[in-house]
Amino acid sequence: MRLYFEKRKTASKKTLVIVPAVSLVISLILTGFLLLAFGVSPLQTFAAMFRGAFGSSRNFAETLVKAVPLMLTGLGVSIAFRLRFWNIGAEGQLVLGGVAATWTALFASPYIPSFLLLPAVLLSGALAGAAWAGVPALLKTRLQVDETLTTLMLNYVAILIAEGLFYGAWRDPGGMGFPGTARFPQAAWLPRLYGRVHYGLIFALILAVVLWFFIYRTKWGFELHMIGKNRTAAHYLGVNIKRTILISILISGAFSGLAGATEVAGLARRLQEGLIQGYGYTAIIVAWMAQLNPFASLLAAVLMAALLVGGDQVQMMMRLPAAVGLVMQGMILFPLLAGSLFSEYRLRVSQPHKEETS
Amino acid sequence: MILLVQSVIAITIRAGTSLVYATIGEIYTERSGILNLGLEGMMLMGAVTAFAVAFHTGSLVLSLLIAMGMGMVLSAVHAFLCITMRANQVVSGLSITLFGTGMASFLGQRLGPAENNFYLVGLTAARFRRIAVPFLSDIPILGALFYQDILTYGMYILIPLAWFYMFKTKHGLNLRSVGESPQTADAMGISVTKIRYLYTILGGMFVSLGGAHLSLSYTPGWTENITGGRGWIVIALVIFSMWNPARAIYGALLFGGINAIQFRLQIAGAAIPAPVLNMFPYLATIAVLVLVTWWESKGKKRLGAPAALAVSYMREDK
Numbered sequence: 001m002r003l004y005f006e007k008r009k010t011a012s013k014k015t016l017v018i019v020p021a022v023s024l025v026i027s028l029i030l031t032g033f034l035l036l037a038f039g040v041s042p043l044q045t046f047a048a049m050f051r052g053a054f055g056s057s058r059n060f061a062e063t064l065v066k067a068v069p070l071m072l073t074g075l076g077v078s079i080a081f082r083l084r085f086w087n088i089g090a091e092g093q094l095v096l097g098g099v100a101a102t103w104t105a106l107f108a109s110p111y112i113p114s115f116l117l118l119p120a121v122l123l124s125g126a127l128a129g130a131a132w133a134g135v136p137a138l139l140k141t142r143l144q145v146d147e148t149l150t151t152l153m154l155n156y157v158a159i160l161i162a163e164g165l166f167y168g169a170w171r172d173p174g175g176m177g178f179p180g181t182a183r184f185p186q187a188a189w190l191p192r193l194y195g196r197v198h199y200g201l202i203f204a205l206i207l208a209v210v211l212w213f214f215i216y217r218t219k220w221g222f223e224l225h226m227i228g229k230n231r232t233a234a235h236y237l238g239v240n241i242k243r244t245i246l247i248s249i250l251i252s253g254a255f256s257g258l259a260g261a262t263e264v265a266g267l268a269r270r271l272q273e274g275l276i277q278g279y280g281y282t283a284i285i286v287a288w289m290a291q292l293n294p295f296a297s298l299l300a301a302v303l304m305a306a307l308l309v310g311g312d313q314v315q316m317m318m319r320l321p322a323a324v325g326l327v328m329q330g331m332i333l334f335p336l337l338a339g340s341l342f343s344e345y346r347l348r349v350s351q352p353h354k355e356e357t358s
Numbered sequence: 359m360i361l362l363v364q365s366v367i368a369i370t371i372r373a374g375t376s377l378v379y380a381t382i383g384e385i386y387t388e389r390s391g392i393l394n395l396g397l398e399g400m401m402l403m404g405a406v407t408a409f410a411v412a413f414h415t416g417s418l419v420l421s422l423l424i425a426m427g428m429g430m431v432l433s434a435v436h437a438f439l440c441i442t443m444r445a446n447q448v449v450s451g452l453s454i455t456l457f458g459t460g461m462a463s464f465l466g467q468r469l470g471p472a473e474n475n476f477y478l479v480g481l482t483a484a485r486f487r488r489i490a491v492p493f494l495s496d497i498p499i500l501g502a503l504f505y506q507d508i509l510t511y512g513m514y515i516l517i518p519l520a521w522f523y524m525f526k527t528k529h530g531l532n533l534r535s536v537g538e539s540p541q542t543a544d545a546m547g548i549s550v551t552k553i554r555y556l557y558t559i560l561g562g563m564f565v566s567l568g569g570a571h572l573s574l575s576y577t578p579g580w581t582e583n584i585t586g587g588r589g590w591i592v593i594a595l596v597i598f599s600m601w602n603p604a605r606a607i608y609g610a611l612l613f614g615g616i617n618a619i620q621f622r623l624q625i626a627g628a629a630i631p632a633p634v635l636n637m638f639p640y641l642a643t644i645a646v647l648v649l650v651t652w653w654e655s656k657g658k659k660r661l662g663a664p665a666a667l668a669v670s671y672m673r674e675d676k
Contacts, residue, residue, distance in 0.1 A: 144651055146651070148393070148668070149594075153594060168633070288449050322463075329460070340443075341444055345444075
């Protein structure tokens with residue numbers, strides 16, 4: 001008897017739901033064993049995490065605060081992934097978006113009428129994110145330079161630029177030794193909905209709908225699909241591949257840049273270390289978990305954020321390391337990745353006497 | 359002046375050791391066609407377990423073995439996901455990093471002694487000390503190379519050995535052929551799956567060993583995020599060395615040297631802002647990548663990037 005994989009004729013729809021659900025269960029079981037090994041009750045921990053993330057309106061608000069940048073970057077990354085363009089530079093695009101938004105809010109504000117300042121702040125963030133993604137996109141389309149590595153390298157450059165500014169040239173001398181820029185003028189503040197949840201949430205929801213429409217209902221969406229699935233066929237259908245890739249990656253970067261702008265304008269209202277949280281990397285996981293579907297990305301972002309906030313709560317309430325949340329994120333991903341195979345292949349068992357040649 | 363140069367060289371080599379081990383490990387992995395972005399997580403796991411074992415047992419040999427074992431386990435997970443389950447290598451590597459980072463932080467707060475609240479932070483344990491090689495360490499300037507710890511001396515031997523194995527032995531040829539064209543290798547009777555598993559796991563072992571050097575020698579002890587992004591820097595160094603173990607040293611020296619120079623500049627109060635200096639290696643890596651790609655597109659000799667890097671292989675797909 002021998003096990004082997006057989007390619008499915010059409011991708012299985014059922015596995016899209018079953019695999020993430022099973023992965024979550026497996027992750028709970030594995031993390032449970034880990035906690036048991038250290039003499040901690042898994043049920044108590046999971047209950048505390050759940051309460052921490054969803055237990056009260058204040059806790060849920062904190063989960064949403066962390067979910068907003070994950071939603072925006074996750075949506076952005078999913079556009080690039082549709083094209084099989086491995087943009088792992090969402091972190092850098094987010095950070096640079098925050099930097100550009102800060103520049104507009106602090107240094108361009110005297111020249112902008114105050115009712116236009118906030119739109120200008122957000123727009124400059126999106127543009128900076130797009131530009132930062134545009135570099136690897138141009139290198140890819142013009143010179144075929146591998147985008148995985150260039151987008152990754154540019155993350156460090158962006159982070160170093162940001163750190164150089166808020167530790168150096170832009171540092172607020174009145175900051176009492178706390179590294180960060182001065183506070184934005186009030187006209188550049190992104191209003192809040194509830195608690196610390198800002199309007200970035202509304203942008204994320206609207207953009208998810210817009211993106212869904214464009215991806216599933218327009219020619220551009222179809223072209224993305226074609227390029228991702230079969231580049232040669234797309235070429236013969238008359239798709240301008242290079243231009244489509246370039247434009248899509250610019251949009252992908254703009255989403256992350258906007259995420260950075262809403263973070264600085266909605267939370268700290270200044271540029272500081274708190275912007276650099278690794279959201280751009282988690283975004284990749286969000287997009288992957290959601291199988292690149294915009295609405296599923298929103299849910300996946302909330303789940304990932306809940307694990308982070310739940311982890312923080314466990315640390316406070318049970319004096320367990322907050323890293324439990326990160327461990328669980330990883331533990332969800334392993335079965336999820338293993339399971340993605342089942343949407344395209346099915347496991348078959350062959351009897352040796354029937355198929356000796358295989 | 360000589361003393362200054364000597365101290366810069368000494369710090370550079372010390373800072374570069376963990377990078378060289380990890381770079382050589384990742385070069386072997388990538389040469390087989392598997393991209394592992396889980397380095398940061400694997401280095402952290404190596405660092406935390408090595409330190410915990412050194413603290414509790416005092417045995418440095420056991421520490422290294424456990425650290426290497428951690429790297430092998432984590433890279434085996436990556437290998438299973440990417441090779442057997444044909445998962446996306448970028449995402450799988452990122453999840454290894456995510457898991458490893460979280461797990462290392464978790465262990466750092468659970469593996470310590472009860473009197474320290476189970477924390478490993480702030481403890482001291484057995485460590486690798488520097489040993490002077492008689493006579494050689496007295497040479498001006500170059501003497502800096504011969505007043506180092508055992509792992510650094512091991513690195514001097516590993517670099518030529520790793521190069522020789524990859525380019526001058528049949529095993530190395532098999533490895534490279536699997537990374538270049540798995541179809542051809544398969545047709546020649548080489549087991550693509552076996553080779554990829556083998557070198558992904560072997561590579562992971564060296565990566566975690568690099569992590570162990572951090573907690574047992576370079577910055578002895580455990581602190582959260584002790585790697586400070588070195589796992590990502592190594593991804594850049596692999597490109598910088600164009601997938602050749604012999605060149606792994608250059609990139610490591612570049613990064614290590616920048617650390618050392620910065621340290622000196624800070625003391626001297628110089629005006630070059632640190633971020634600009636720190637950015638240089640990343641920009642240099644992008645420049646190298648662009649040049650290599652451009653060079654190869656001209657139909658010139660291939661320079662290094664394995665053609666089948668990050669492409670999963672399945673015989674039935676053809």
